[in-house]
Amino acid sequence: MTGPDDTGRAAAGGAPPHFGPGSNSAVLLRRLELTVRRRLDGLLQGDHLGLVPGSGSEPGDSRTYHPGDDVRRMDWPVTARTQVPHVRETIADRELETWVVLDLSASLDFGTAACEKRDLAIAGLAAVSHLTVRGGNRLGAVVTTGERVDRYPASPGRLAADRLLRSVVDTPRAGAGRRGDLAAALESLRRPPRRRGLVVVISDFLGSDAQGTADWERPLRGLSARHDLLAIEVVDPRELELADVGLLTVVDPETGQTLEVPTGNAEVRRRFAEGAAAQRREIAAALRRAGAGHLRLQTDRDWLADVVRYVADRRRAGSGGASR
Numbered sequence: 001m002t003g004p005d006d007t008g009r010a011a012a013g014g015a016p017p018h019f020g021p022g023s024n025s026a027v028l029l030r031r032l033e034l035t036v037r038r039r040l041d042g043l044l045q046g047d048h049l050g051l052v053p054g055s056g057s058e059p060g061d062s063r064t065y066h067p068g069d070d071v072r073r074m075d076w077p078v079t080a081r082t083q084v085p086h087v088r089e090t091i092a093d094r095e096l097e098t099w100v101v102l103d104l105s106a107s108l109d110f111g112t113a114a115c116e117k118r119d120l121a122i123a124g125l126a127a128v129s130h131l132t133v134r135g136g137n138r139l140g141a142v143v144t145t146g147e148r149v150d151r152y153p154a155s156p157g158r159l160a161a162d163r164l165l166r167s168v169v170d171t172p173r174a175g176a177g178r179r180g181d182l183a184a185a186l187e188s189l190r191r192p193p194r195r196r197g198l199v200v201v202i203s204d205f206l207g208s209d210a211q212g213t214a215d216w217e218r219p220l221r222g223l224s225a226r227h228d229l230l231a232i233e234v235v236d237p238r239e240l241e242l243a244d245v246g247l248l249t250v251v252d253p254e255t256g257q258t259l260e261v262p263t264g265n266a267e268v269r270r271r272f273a274e275g276a277a278a279q280r281r282e283i284a285a286a287l288r289r290a291g292a293g294h295l296r297l298q299t300d301r302d303w304l305a306d307v308v309r310y311v312a313d314r315r316r317a318g319s320g321g322a323s324r
Contacts, residue, residue: 014114014304015113015114015115015303016035016115016119016120016122016123016303017031017032017115018116018119019118019122019169025169025170026166028169029162029165032123032126033126033130033162036123036126036127036304039307040130040304040307040308061088061089062086062087062088063086063087064084064086065084069087073087073088074087075088095135095136095138096132096198097137097138097154097194097195097198098128098133098140098197098198098199099141099142099154099189099197099198099199099200099227100128100139100140100141100199100200100202101141101142101182101185101189101203102122102141102143102144102168102202102203103121103144103201103202103203104118104144104168104171105144105145105146105174105181105182105254106146106173106176106179106253106254107254108204110236110253111236111299112238112299113236113237113298113300114299114300115299116299117204117236117299118173120298120299120303121202121232121234122165122169123297124202124232124234124303124307125141127304127307128200128202128230129161129165132198133157133158133160136156138154138155138156139154139155139156139160139161139164140152140153140155140164141164142188142189143171143185144180144181144182144184145173145178145180146178146180147172148171149181150167151188152167176253176256178254179207179254180207181207182201182203182205182207182215182216183216183218186201186216186222186223187219189223190219194226194227196226196227197227198228198229198230199227199228199230200229200230200231201220201231201232202234203216203231203233204233204234204235204239205231205233205283205286214282220292221291223290224292228293229291229293230293230295231290231292231294231295232295232296233283233287233295234299235280235296235297236299237298237299237300240273240277241269241273241276242261242268242269242272242273243263244263245263245264246262246263246264247262247264248261248262249261295307295310
């Protein structure tokens with residue numbers, strides 16, 4: 001597990017700050033806010049179309065047709081009147097209610113690159129906050145650690161969003177041997193039903209039931225009947241492949257189980273990489289089945305560049321262009 005200091009390594013390579021025990025969370029949150037604002041300001045040009053799947057539901061103005069536009073949005077009355085093909089643009093609802101389900105279970109207290117997965121999850125929340133809290137939009141959160149579930153009501157305004165971030169950073173870490181319960185946190189958003197909006201789930205999505213299937217898929221699919229969904233998957237490179245470091249002792253933070261792994265064995269490394277790849281493919285497939293957009297953030301990558309790329313793809317798809 002990494003432990004970057006509060007000044008140097010925390011900012012290296014596009015990594016978020018490290019919110020470790022004893023760190024000055026107010027200073028680090030301010031630094032994170034400035035970084036997010038510098039990279040994301042102007043990206044959505046005052047709306048949230050790029051983050052919400054699709055291009056909105058309210059009719060907007062007509063404009064001339066351009067190759068690549070969705071033909072289902074053809075404005076036939078204007079086309080007939082002007083003899084020039086037109087499409088009807090759509091705009092998002094005037095007020096968006098966003099709920100973030102944030103997984104801070106013990107498996108997130110891990111990182112071998114520039115930051116911990118927990119830091120990256122908090123940074124993802126900060127980005128969602130910056131992209132959605134404007135124009136009366138409301139932001140709420142359900143934060144689960146496996147030991148506790150904290151609920152923060154959806155409130156409008158930047159000050160409320162900043163208070164939410166501070167509270168999340170101060171959330172105590174789960175004790176060793178405590179399993180996370182992402183499924184229960186998702187289920188809590190379904191009852192009572194909330195107004196239609198955006199649900200963002202930030203997790204490593206490692207939870208499974210006794211049969212080995214994702215225990216969070218069913219409640220996530222239930223949410224998709226009423227809300228737009230975005231899943232932000234948080235990954236560390238050592239969860240994808242092992243480095244050759246000899247005999248390695250690893251501990252499962254959610255069960256306390258200890259295992260010695262001979263990483264010097266090429267066959268062991270190959271089988272681990274194949275198993276990890278299969279696991280991530282199944283996670284991606286489960287998210288697709290639930291109808292969620294999928295953004296992956298890694299502790300060894302420039303996370304904000306990945307956010308920008310995702311939003312740009314969403315905007316391009318929403319305007320009728322091709323997405324990645």
